[in-house]
Amino acid sequence: MRPAGKSLKGKALLAKIRADFIGIATPYVNVTGHSIPRIYLDSTASSLMLRPAASITEKFMAHYSNTHSKLHHSAHISTSAYQWAHERILSFLGADPEIYTCFFTGSGTTGGINRMARVFRDLHPKKGTAIISIMEHHSNDLPHRKHMRKVIHVPVEGLNENKMCISLPKLEAALKAGQGQINYVSITAVSNVTGIINPIHEIARLTHKYGALIMIDGAQSAAHLPTRLFYADDPESSIDAFVFSGHKTYTPGSPGVVIARQDHLIKIEPEEVGGGMVERVLEDRYQVKDKFPDREEAGTPNIPGAIALATTIEILDRIGMETLAEEEDIVLTWALTALGKMEKVTVYGGADTASCPRAASISFNIQGIDHGLVAAILNDYFNIAVRNQCFCAHPYVKEMMSDDLEQVFGIINFGDMSPEFMRKAGMVRASFGLYSTLGDVEALLAALEDIIAHADQYADHYEINSENDYIHKTYRPRLAEVFDIKRAVDDYLSL
Ligand SMILES: Cc1ncc(COP(=O)(O)O)c(C=O)c1O
Numbered sequence: 001m002r003p004a005g006k007s008l009k010g011k012a013l014l015a016k017i018r019a020d021f022i023g024i025a026t027p028y029v030n031v032t033g034h035s036i037p038r039i040y041l042d043s044t045a046s047s048l049m050l051r052p053a054a055s056i057t058e059k060f061m062a063h064y065s066n067t068h069s070k071l072h073h074s075a076h077i078s079t080s081a082y083q084w085a086h087e088r089i090l091s092f093l094g095a096d097p098e099i100y101t102c103f104f105t106g107s108g109t110t111g112g113i114n115r116m117a118r119v120f121r122d123l124h125p126k127k128g129t130a131i132i133s134i135m136e137h138h139s140n141d142l143p144h145r146k147h148m149r150k151v152i153h154v155p156v157e158g159l160n161e162n163k164m165c166i167s168l169p170k171l172e173a174a175l176k177a178g179q180g181q182i183n184y185v186s187i188t189a190v191s192n193v194t195g196i197i198n199p200i201h202e203i204a205r206l207t208h209k210y211g212a213l214i215m216i217d218g219a220q221s222a223a224h225l226p227t228r229l230f231y232a233d234d235p236e237s238s239i240d241a242f243v244f245s246g247h248k249t250y251t252p253g254s255p256g257v258v259i260a261r262q263d264h265l266i267k268i269e270p271e272e273v274g275g276g277m278v279e280r281v282l283e284d285r286y287q288v289k290d291k292f293p294d295r296e297e298a299g300t301p302n303i304p305g306a307i308a309l310a311t312t313i314e315i316l317d318r319i320g321m322e323t324l325a326e327e328e329d330i331v332l333t334w335a336l337t338a339l340g341k342m343e344k345v346t347v348y349g350g351a352d353t354a355s356c357p358r359a360a361s362i363s364f365n366i367q368g369i370d371h372g373l374v375a376a377i378l379n380d381y382f383n384i385a386v387r388n389q390c391f392c393a394h395p396y397v398k399e400m401m402s403d404d405l406e407q408v409f410g411i412i413n414f415g416d417m418s419p420e421f422m423r424k425a426g427m428v429r430a431s432f433g434l435y436s437t438l439g440d441v442e443a444l445l446a447a448l449e450d451i452i453a454h455a456d457q458y459a460d461h462y463e464i465n466s467e468n469d470y471i472h473k474t475y476r477p478r479l480a481e482v483f484d485i486k487r488a489v490d491d492y493l494s495l
Helices: 004-017 051-061 073-092 109-123 142-147 168-177 200-209 303-319 321-341 371-382 394-409 419-424 438-453 455-460 485-493
Strands: 027-029 035-037 100-105 129-133 150-154 182-188 213-217 241-245 256-261 278-281 286-288 345-347 361-366 387-389 427-431 462-464 470-472
Touching (some): 004 303, 004 321, 051 303, 073 100, 073 303, 109 142, 109 182, 109 213, 109 256, 129 168, 168 200, 182 200, 200 213, 321 345, 361 371, 371 387, 371 427, 371 438, 394 427
Parallel strands (some): 129 150, 129 182, 182 213, 213 241
Antiparallel strands (some): 027 035, 100 256, 361 427, 462 470
């Protein structure tokens, strides 16, 4: 339980910084020629930049130097700030620094999952099977297909009407059947499609019971939910590896992050080799450092990105992730409930958060209007940014859409790549961040009501382009006038 004073302070801080994001209300000229601020409902893809993280990082840049340099003042400042970034993230995620290490890799979660899949494979080479679920993003599916001999997809099932949660009994059955062969289970903490929250500690307990390791894809949870990776009094429910993206944690430009148990990593040579991770290099041999995280970070890291991310995390922690999750839940529940009641709208995974907790993302369709058309109208007329299609989660989207598509196409074939099929096989996703407000939700609901009421009139204004996208027949936003990188350089130089 958080002390009440701390949560009040957190709420005050949240109120202060909630709108302090770069680009939160960037204006664009819409179809009617009006310049209106954007409503950004695409945070699940990438969240907006927390301004204090950008400005504090800019201050840091006065001292920027390579962390592999040692003796000059800037090197000391850079090295200590970079070290702080690792420590800060470990403590944010409740990962004991004696047991875990944090290292940066790639530009998001994908790099970290690939890396840890290879680490776990090499750690237990005789165990060639990984278990994932069909709920996973492709980045928590394809790496296991590529690096492991076999991948088992655990199904989702309707716990209640239209729920798309992971089936724990089926997970346990797969673990039992494959005991001795299952190297690890890798599951997302939160679906990037339905926002359904998975019980990661229950899954960890089951996984460990059958002698496998547990990796969690934290891409959609780190910025939205309190997370604790290690429980000294309940080690079986602790997580072996957790991976997330800085760019989905209010820090575009920051790296991907892996938090993993040191005792696993120390047993094998690091996946990546190069400068910074070795004690000594001779012509015929080299000696890798024992020290974490150095041995896992070959080459010069993305130092400003890591520092910006740790600054964001410091601020999120000062607000308190429980406070933040409560506040975000108000916006999400409002949106889910209202969308769930709208005629002609199907919300995937259901709309009842009481029996199935959710975070950040809602995917839906309007009957009779293609997802691409809805997304285009929301953008062109209302300046509401959403994502559409299958969100890099084809098996899960397929599971949820089978019935709808069968109605349209008769017999459905998901191998069908016909343009018509592709325009129907997909959803619209509205996703939220800590800056999202009830006002944003109201604007979305009002826009959807208008689209439903005037579907044919809107559709008349659109045609399909060569990329199978809906495009307005006359509206051509002059985006190069809004931002053009070369002109931005010219403008700066002529200052
Ligand atoms: C659940 C989930 N896992 C993994 C990823 C991949 O993350 P990244 O693109 O940062 O590598 C995403 C991206 O949307 C995601 O939503």
